[in-house]
Amino acid sequence: MPKRLAVAVAATALALAACGGEDNSSTDNTKAAQGEALQKGVTLTLWTMPNSPQPKEDLQKMVAPFTAKTGVKVDVQEVGWDVQFDRIRNAAVAGEGPDITQAGTTQVPFFAALGGFMDLSDRVEEIGGKAAYAEGIWNTTQVQGQEGTWAVPWFTEARSIYYRKDVLEKAGVDPATAFQDLDSFKATLQAIKDKVPDIEPFGAPGKKAYDLVHQVMPFVWDNGGAELSADAKQSTINSPESQAGVEFMGDLITSGLFDKSQLERDGTQVENQFKGGRLAVWIGGPWVLGSIDRAEDDTWSEEARANVGVAPMPTGPGGKAYTFVGGSDLMVFKNTKYPNEAWALVKFLSSDQTQIDYAKLLGMFPARLDPQQQVGDSSENHKAFFQAIQSGRTYAPIPQWGQIENAYKTRFGNILDSAAGVGTDYSAATVKSQLDAAAKEADGLLAQSAG
Amino acid sequence: MVLVHLIPTTGGILLSFKRLNTFTFSRLFDAPWSGLENYRGILFDTANPLHDGFFGAVQNTFVYTFWTVGGTIVGGLAIALLLNRPMRGQRLVRTLMLTPWIVPSFVVAVLWGFMWQSDVGIVNKILVDYTGLLGERPIWLLGENSMWAIVIPSIWRGLPFAMIFFLAGLQAMPQELHEAAAIDGAGPLRRFRYITLPLLRPLIAVQLLFCVIYAAYQFAIPYIMLGSNPGPDADLMMTLIVRQSFSNNLFGFGAAASVLLTLAMCVWVAVWYRAFKRDLEAT
Numbered sequence: 001m002p003k004r005l006a007v008a009v010a011a012t013a014l015a016l017a018a019c020g021g022e023d024n025s026s027t028d029n030t031k032a033a034q035g036e037a038l039q040k041g042v043t044l045t046l047w048t049m050p051n052s053p054q055p056k057e058d059l060q061k062m063v064a065p066f067t068a069k070t071g072v073k074v075d076v077q078e079v080g081w082d083v084q085f086d087r088i089r090n091a092a093v094a095g096e097g098p099d100i101t102q103a104g105t106t107q108v109p110f111f112a113a114l115g116g117f118m119d120l121s122d123r124v125e126e127i128g129g130k131a132a133y134a135e136g137i138w139n140t141t142q143v144q145g146q147e148g149t150w151a152v153p154w155f156t157e158a159r160s161i162y163y164r165k166d167v168l169e170k171a172g173v174d175p176a177t178a179f180q181d182l183d184s185f186k187a188t189l190q191a192i193k194d195k196v197p198d199i200e201p202f203g204a205p206g207k208k209a210y211d212l213v214h215q216v217m218p219f220v221w222d223n224g225g226a227e228l229s230a231d232a233k234q235s236t237i238n239s240p241e242s243q244a245g246v247e248f249m250g251d252l253i254t255s256g257l258f259d260k261s262q263l264e265r266d267g268t269q270v271e272n273q274f275k276g277g278r279l280a281v282w283i284g285g286p287w288v289l290g291s292i293d294r295a296e297d298d299t300w301s302e303e304a305r306a307n308v309g310v311a312p313m314p315t316g317p318g319g320k321a322y323t324f325v326g327g328s329d330l331m332v333f334k335n336t337k338y339p340n341e342a343w344a345l346v347k348f349l350s351s352d353q354t355q356i357d358y359a360k361l362l363g364m365f366p367a368r369l370d371p372q373q374q375v376g377d378s379s380e381n382h383k384a385f386f387q388a389i390q391s392g393r394t395y396a397p398i399p400q401w402g403q404i405e406n407a408y409k410t411r412f413g414n415i416l417d418s419a420a421g422v423g424t425d426y427s428a429a430t431v432k433s434q435l436d437a438a439a440k441e442a443d444g445l446l447a448q449s450a451g
Numbered sequence: 452m453v454l455v456h457l458i459p460t461t462g463g464i465l466l467s468f469k470r471l472n473t474f475t476f477s478r479l480f481d482a483p484w485s486g487l488e489n490y491r492g493i494l495f496d497t498a499n500p501l502h503d504g505f506f507g508a509v510q511n512t513f514v515y516t517f518w519t520v521g522g523t524i525v526g527g528l529a530i531a532l533l534l535n536r537p538m539r540g541q542r543l544v545r546t547l548m549l550t551p552w553i554v555p556s557f558v559v560a561v562l563w564g565f566m567w568q569s570d571v572g573i574v575n576k577i578l579v580d581y582t583g584l585l586g587e588r589p590i591w592l593l594g595e596n597s598m599w600a601i602v603i604p605s606i607w608r609g610l611p612f613a614m615i616f617f618l619a620g621l622q623a624m625p626q627e628l629h630e631a632a633a634i635d636g637a638g639p640l641r642r643f644r645y646i647t648l649p650l651l652r653p654l655i656a657v658q659l660l661f662c663v664i665y666a667a668y669q670f671a672i673p674y675i676m677l678g679s680n681p682g683p684d685a686d687l688m689m690t691l692i693v694r695q696s697f698s699n700n701l702f703g704f705g706a707a708a709s710v711l712l713t714l715a716m717c718v719w720v721a722v723w724y725r726a727f728k729r730d731l732e733a734t
Contacts, residue, residue: 085698086697092477093476093477093479110473113473114477115477206593207678207682208678259570260590261568261569261570261588261590263593264567264568264569264590264591264592264593265568266678399473399474400473402699403473403698403699403701406680406694406698406699407500409680410680410682413680413682414682417593417594417682420590420593420594421590421594422590422593422594422595422596423593423594423595423683423684440500441500444499444500445473445699448472448473448474449474
């Protein structure tokens with residue numbers, strides 16, 4: 001109990017320190033925190049997903065200083081990732097739900113299109129607006145072709161390359177140049193295969209993973225391809241450039257550099273394979289960095305835990321390195337009885353120190369630029385992630401994206417399966433026909449309308 | 452009955468005639484009418500990407516149902532015949548045989564999901580490492596093998612119930628018939644063919660009815676073992692309907708496909724009733 005008290009006191013002190021700054025957002029936070037025009041004693045309901053080891057308790061602790069200052073209580077409720085899509089959708093449609101919810105960045109346009117959420121355009125300037133966020137991250141709060149800001153970025157992740165320093169050393173590869181571009185990426189995996197036979201060079205999950213598309217798209221972007229045309233009216237996943245990107249991944253499997261048994265697993269299982277020392281190279285998010293120092297995380301093998309290195313994603317033929325940037329946003333329900341109090345809470349969660357504290361707890365990055373930079377400066381490995389976020393890319397913010405992602409996921413899965421020798425024979429023609437089918441399905445989904 | 456059965460069923464049928472998608476599903480019953488468009492798209496429109504997926508799922512469901520039901524009934528009967536002989540420890544064996552049945556589908560799928568893993572799963576360890584029956588490690592949870600990866604656990608789980616069901620029938624069977632036939636010189640095979648099987652017919656009929664319906668509506672095992680999209684080789688009707696409805700918001704498509712599946716089951720019940728009408732009256 002005294003430990004908890006100490007944490008609460010420390011968190012309060014940090015929040016107050018954050019509120020004491022000179023910038024606009026901080027001043028406003030102070031106002032909100034002082035409880036101006038806020039109804040004391042009301043309770044806001046906040047839906048959160050399992051972000052940290054104890055999702056409900058951790059976040060409840062994080063918002064304790066807000067309640068202490070404003071008198072507005074917060075009831076944190078945990079909603080699992082497996083059901084959150086349905087629950088948020090149903091709440092938005094029925095008009096009955098919490099006051100605020102967390103939502104995955106690529107889900108925001110869909111939820112916004114349901115019409116159950118508040119347009120925050122008039123309020124976001126209070127927290128610095130667009131300028132306070134990296135471009136890719138701010139885009140996740142918008143809906144393409146529509147006015148309005150439907151969410152506020154909460155925390156961020158981007159994908160980078162994790163590698164085993166000891167394995168690279170044994171393979172005689174210099175980490176500084178090992179993953180510079182797609183060619184050196186492949187050459188590094190080949191060197192590991194040739195010289196370190198007791199570890200698989202690389203692995204990624206297959207169609208069981210919720211984020212298969214995030215795994216493949218960076219290679220598509222590297223090759224000049226894209227998921228949709230710039231106006232988001234047509235799929236371009238079957239363009240020659242996109243095909244080259246998908247084939248890069250398929251070729252890793254056929255050339256034996258990609259452990260095909262990983263395709264049977266989901267994302268977390270493959271992550272544990274890297275942590276357990278079965279994979280030398282793996283692409284993942286920043287949360288794994290946070291787990292290195294957690295002694296109770298016994299998925300790590302001793303060698304792996306002691307030898308983690310992080311490198312930015314390789315550059316493609318175009319000379320640019322792309323990665324997927326995601327994370328979660330906060331959305332305020334239109335039917336909330338307490339819009340001002342809900343906004344005050346969003347502002348509190350957007351204050352620099354709360355952002356840093358919460359992101360650290362999660363092993364993620366803050367969504368706002370300033371605190372993001374601070375976390376990025378904390379270590380060499382964090383720096384690689386900070387850079388990744390700045391050049392990170394996400395998908396077109398359109399309501400149908402989730403469905404299109406599902407269509408792509410199916411086809412990418414089929415392609416990787418066939419490269420692993422368990423589907424249609426793998427060839428350029430197979431890849432093309434699968435991508436054509438994906439594009440056709442996506443075009444059908446894009447043609448959906450309200451009429 | 453009206454509240455939990457009739458209203459939802461009518462609602463489902465109604466929705467199958469609506470254009471429900473990302474933009475309209477929040478209006479649910481107020482969504483625009485689309486007439487028979489959902490059905491036409493599924494059944495006849497080869498340009499519609501959902502058409503191929505639907506027929507693939509129909510084919511897979513058929514294959515899955517055939518092997519699961521066949522394996523469960525034949526296997527259940529075989530084990531029941533074995534356990535029907537007097538032997539030591541019969542009760543213990545019978546109780547142990549029942550364990551897969553009391554394990555929830557969810558646990559069955561998780562367990563088998565691990566057992567099938569090509570690199571560390573026990574199945575390949577036995578087939579490749581311990582016995583050397585296979586030279587190369589097959590990948591079970593992807594491609595064509597994934598159908599067997601869901602059929603075998605389904606049989607494994609269904610077998611005990613079929614076994615106990617048939618065993619009850621066998622033990623209620625008058626022994627005099629067998630004794631008389633044996634005296635007349637009928638061997639075990641002929642006694643099985645002309646005495647056991649005809650007397651078990653009503654039980655086989657009931658088992659067949661439920662097994663087919665249960666297999667056609669199977670969802671948990673493929674979903675947990677292979678994910679929301681089991682791929683072209685193992686996507687069943689239920690995984691397709693749930694995915695398209697709840698992940699892709701195509702509730703109109705999902706409702707229409709559900710209605711078609713229900714109709715198919717109605718046809719099955721009608722065929723079954725015609726085939727086994729006599730047995731039901733006899734019992």
